[in-house]
Amino acid sequence: MWRRKKRERDLERELRSDLELEASEQQERGLSPEEARYAAQRALGNSMLIKEEVRKMWGWNRWEIVIQDLRYALRMLRKSPGFAATAILTLALGIGASTAVFTAVDSVVLKPLGYRDSGSLVALWENLPFNSFVPVGPNLRHADLWQKRATAFSGVTFVRQGASGVTLGTDHPRLVGTVTATPNLFEILQATPLLGRGFVPEDGVKGHDNVVILSYAGWQSLFQGDLSVIGKTVRFADTPREVIGVLPAGFHFPNANSLHAFRSKQLTSSAPEPAIFLSAVLDLAQFSWNGDYGNWIAIARLKPGFSVSQAEAQLTSIQAQIFQEIPAREKNDQLARMRAYVQPMQEAIVGDAKTGLWLLMSAVLGLMLIACVNLASAQLGRALLRQREAAVRTALGAAKWRLVWNSLAENLVLAAVGGAAGIALAAAGLDLFRHYSPLDLPRLSEVHINRTVLLFSLALTLGSSLLFGVLPALKLLHTDPQASLQKSNSRSLGHRQSHRLRAWLIAAQVFGCTALLLVTGLFLKSFLYLLHQDKGFETGQVVVAEVNLPRTGYGADQKRIAFDDAVLENLRAIPGVQSAGFVSSMPLEGEAWIEGVQRVDLPSRQAAINLRWVSPGYFETTRQKLIAGRFLEELDRSGSSAVLSEGLAKSVWQNENPIGGQFIVEGRTFTVTGIVADSRNASLKSPPPRMVYLHFKDRPPFTTIFMARSAAPADTLASGMRQAIWKYAPDITIARVKTLDSQLTDSLATERFQTSALMSFGIAALLLAMLGIYGVLSYSTVTRRQEIGMRMALGASRRGIYTLIVGEASIPVFVGLGAGLIASIAAGRVIQKLLYGTQAIDASVILVVAALFLSAAVAAAFLPARRAASVDPMEALRSE
Numbered sequence: 001m002w003r004r005k006k007r008e009r010d011l012e013r014e015l016r017s018d019l020e021l022e023a024s025e026q027q028e029r030g031l032s033p034e035e036a037r038y039a040a041q042r043a044l045g046n047s048m049l050i051k052e053e054v055r056k057m058w059g060w061n062r063w064e065i066v067i068q069d070l071r072y073a074l075r076m077l078r079k080s081p082g083f084a085a086t087a088i089l090t091l092a093l094g095i096g097a098s099t100a101v102f103t104a105v106d107s108v109v110l111k112p113l114g115y116r117d118s119g120s121l122v123a124l125w126e127n128l129p130f131n132s133f134v135p136v137g138p139n140l141r142h143a144d145l146w147q148k149r150a151t152a153f154s155g156v157t158f159v160r161q162g163a164s165g166v167t168l169g170t171d172h173p174r175l176v177g178t179v180t181a182t183p184n185l186f187e188i189l190q191a192t193p194l195l196g197r198g199f200v201p202e203d204g205v206k207g208h209d210n211v212v213i214l215s216y217a218g219w220q221s222l223f224q225g226d227l228s229v230i231g232k233t234v235r236f237a238d239t240p241r242e243v244i245g246v247l248p249a250g251f252h253f254p255n256a257n258s259l260h261a262f263r264s265k266q267l268t269s270s271a272p273e274p275a276i277f278l279s280a281v282l283d284l285a286q287f288s289w290n291g292d293y294g295n296w297i298a299i300a301r302l303k304p305g306f307s308v309s310q311a312e313a314q315l316t317s318i319q320a321q322i323f324q325e326i327p328a329r330e331k332n333d334q335l336a337r338m339r340a341y342v343q344p345m346q347e348a349i350v351g352d353a354k355t356g357l358w359l360l361m362s363a364v365l366g367l368m369l370i371a372c373v374n375l376a377s378a379q380l381g382r383a384l385l386r387q388r389e390a391a392v393r394t395a396l397g398a399a400k401w402r403l404v405w406n407s408l409a410e411n412l413v414l415a416a417v418g419g420a421a422g423i424a425l426a427a428a429g430l431d432l433f434r435h436y437s438p439l440d441l442p443r444l445s446e447v448h449i450n451r452t453v454l455l456f457s458l459a460l461t462l463g464s465s466l467l468f469g470v471l472p473a474l475k476l477l478h479t480d481p482q483a484s485l486q487k488s489n490s491r492s493l494g495h496r497q498s499h500r501l502r503a504w505l506i507a508a509q510v511f512g513c514t515a516l517l518l519v520t521g522l523f524l525k526s527f528l529y530l531l532h533q534d535k536g537f538e539t540g541q542v543v544v545a546e547v548n549l550p551r552t553g554y555g556a557d558q559k560r561i562a563f564d565d566a567v568l569e570n571l572r573a574i575p576g577v578q579s580a581g582f583v584s585s586m587p588l589e590g591e592a593w594i595e596g597v598q599r600v601d602l603p604s605r606q607a608a609i610n611l612r613w614v615s616p617g618y619f620e621t622t623r624q625k626l627i628a629g630r631f632l633e634e635l636d637r638s639g640s641s642a643v644l645s646e647g648l649a650k651s652v653w654q655n656e657n658p659i660g661g662q663f664i665v666e667g668r669t670f671t672v673t674g675i676v677a678d679s680r681n682a683s684l685k686s687p688p689p690r691m692v693y694l695h696f697k698d699r700p701p702f703t704t705i706f707m708a709r710s711a712a713p714a715d716t717l718a719s720g721m722r723q724a725i726w727k728y729a730p731d732i733t734i735a736r737v738k739t740l741d742s743q744l745t746d747s748l749a750t751e752r753f754q755t756s757a758l759m760s761f762g763i764a765a766l767l768l769a770m771l772g773i774y775g776v777l778s779y780s781t782v783t784r785r786q787e788i789g790m791r792m793a794l795g796a797s798r799r800g801i802y803t804l805i806v807g808e809a810s811i812p813v814f815v816g817l818g819a820g821l822i823a824s825i826a827a828g829r830v831i832q833k834l835l836y837g838t839q840a841i842d843a844s845v846i847l848v849v850a851a852l853f854l855s856a857a858v859a860a861a862f863l864p865a866r867r868a869a870s871v872d873p874m875e876a877l878r879s880e
Helices: 004-028 033-044 047-058 061-079 081-110 140-149 185-189 216-223 308-325 345-350 353-385 387-395 400-436 451-477 481-486 489-493 496-532 557-572 618-622 634-638 646-653 714-728 740-747 749-783 785-793 798-830 843-869 873-879
Strands: 121-127 153-167 174-181 211-214 233-236 239-246 274-279 297-302 339-344 542-548 577-583 594-599 606-614 626-629 641-645 662-665 668-676 691-695 703-710 733-739
Touching (some): 004 047, 033 047, 061 081, 061 400, 081 400, 081 451, 121 308, 140 297, 140 308, 153 274, 174 216, 211 216, 216 239, 308 339, 339 345, 353 496, 353 749, 400 451, 496 749, 496 798, 542 714, 557 577, 577 618, 606 646, 618 703, 668 691, 714 733, 733 740, 749 798, 785 798, 798 843
Parallel strands (some): 174 274, 606 691
Antiparallel strands (some): 121 339, 153 233, 153 297, 211 274, 542 703, 542 733, 594 606
């Protein structure tokens, strides 16, 4: 290639030398110099053809053609900036959105877990009849017998996740995610530390358990990647623990939201990624045979040759043995109905997030379909507009493959630019995705563009190039040069077949857009229903602070009571605070401490309830409505008073007056002093739970959720609450301080994310569909220019022309709307479990979407119709 110019000069000299030699021979035969020169040219033949043949033998001719056609494509696109910009933006949007969502699907759902032979890892659960057989973390006594008697596993480990305050130096404690596990955790996961060592059996013995292993991120965050970290100490409350190992960067353990032991528990916004691993010391004698469900997770590795079903059959057999061995005082009929459940670990981690991700993937593929149809429509119109050019090229002897390649080159340029922009858009979208991702999205740290994603993007880019380039170009191969040159340009393009094809393209775009908009509308209505339904309490101007008390320094009840009383006094002393109180569980984070209650006088009247320990002032701060009796007060500190939710009172006392009635919970007797209205304080996505509120002195909690209501904006109260807590105990870990409004927002993070993503895709699809309708009608206006001129010359009015052009789009639009409605109904039945307060067939959503799309279609058709109505009849007829 770099010697091309020299070879061209040599070829030129060779041809000139041959001509001169032939001319001299002709002169020797008696011809004049002029006649001899013409005779030599005739004998040599077409010099340009000879040069082309020689260049083919040199081997770079095809590359030269490629470069020439690419340059020509760039010049043609520069002459059509509107088309080029539309095509590039459409490709970038379609490829960018598809790549971003496929990255998440690939990283979370498709890619195996990042452990060696991860397919053999399973999670072991128990299905409890009193919990509607929803899988929960097993009772450790049951799981211990599974471990000892089952032959299907090479090992079983028990894991408990949480968050603890870690102190380095003299700073306030820093909250980090923790994993407490039996020492064989890393042996089962087959993970080797980057630095130091893993746990050994001795680390699970009391007195030898003061050791920790850091995750790679924890090592970087706490010790800034210090290579001499082994042997250093971190303090959990008042207990120093020695660092014995650091895990590699590629090791990721799921956080408490991804792998939670109690499936009905609402996800929490304070579930940090695990940074510190602790060795568990388990004394099984301290655990009952019937209780402590959902506190631990059992993870096992299957032996080669054993399947999940075989392992589950073994555990079912062992479960029957366990029931026979349970002491009579702890045995009941429900235990006989419990079942073991074995689940692949990847399925346990991915969980319900898989449904949401596949939903987004379906939406983005619908968007990509609309983009493809849009581009196909534009390219078809462009190919038809270039029919005369193709006819001229064919008449001049151009090969048919050159016509196809010339059209394909333009699309390759568009695909290259649009694909590059799409990948850049995908990278930006992934940053937003990670930042605003829902709380339940597992493996979030593993979401990044990888080789599989790049191959996917490359396939999209090349596929779009071939689809939009080859198919319209093939139409040019059937062009009759003589017929095309004899016709006027517009009449050659306006035949009935092309009109029918464009109508189908409009219908396809409307179909995809309508289906996507209807599904989006269902999610939006569901989200608004959750957001504005009656919660039973008020969130405005309330700040909550979660405090975790260490068991080492606050093991005695009196110490926790003194702490709670002192902090409440400090909170109430903050200027502007109207009321303050606390509760034992963060609102809107699911059910917790589920127990059974029964009436003292009628033991048959039983119900499952959620226990909460609260302080006086809690109900006043949350402004829950008092139905009967009174709230808990200071005088209840020495008694056994309780406040019930309205639903529980009706269930157990029915039509009787519950005030003064007595019930038994956890073997103790309490007296009802008040009834409060039902509230959705566990979750906005489920019915109000039956609640029992007890005075905190009955069992002062280790995790305390302080609340304060202020007359001033809630955000200004956060700093004061921190100081009120640290004023009494500077070494206490404050897990989080936030407004109750933000807690409500976080509890709907998944629904908000899905709705926002679908709305963005829906808006993009609507804009693309409008652009497609506009493009098709604009093209139709050009091709029917003479027809419109003739109609106007024969008396057609401007209003009639408007009706003609808009009516051309009406049939495919209504066909697409109908097909989209049918598709959305089918999709709605699939996503019904993701909806709240609305059904898959919702008349209001259908009407709104139909009105929105019809308005958008009319707006897209207005400009082409106006242009058509402005045609000058005489000018149009003269051009004919």
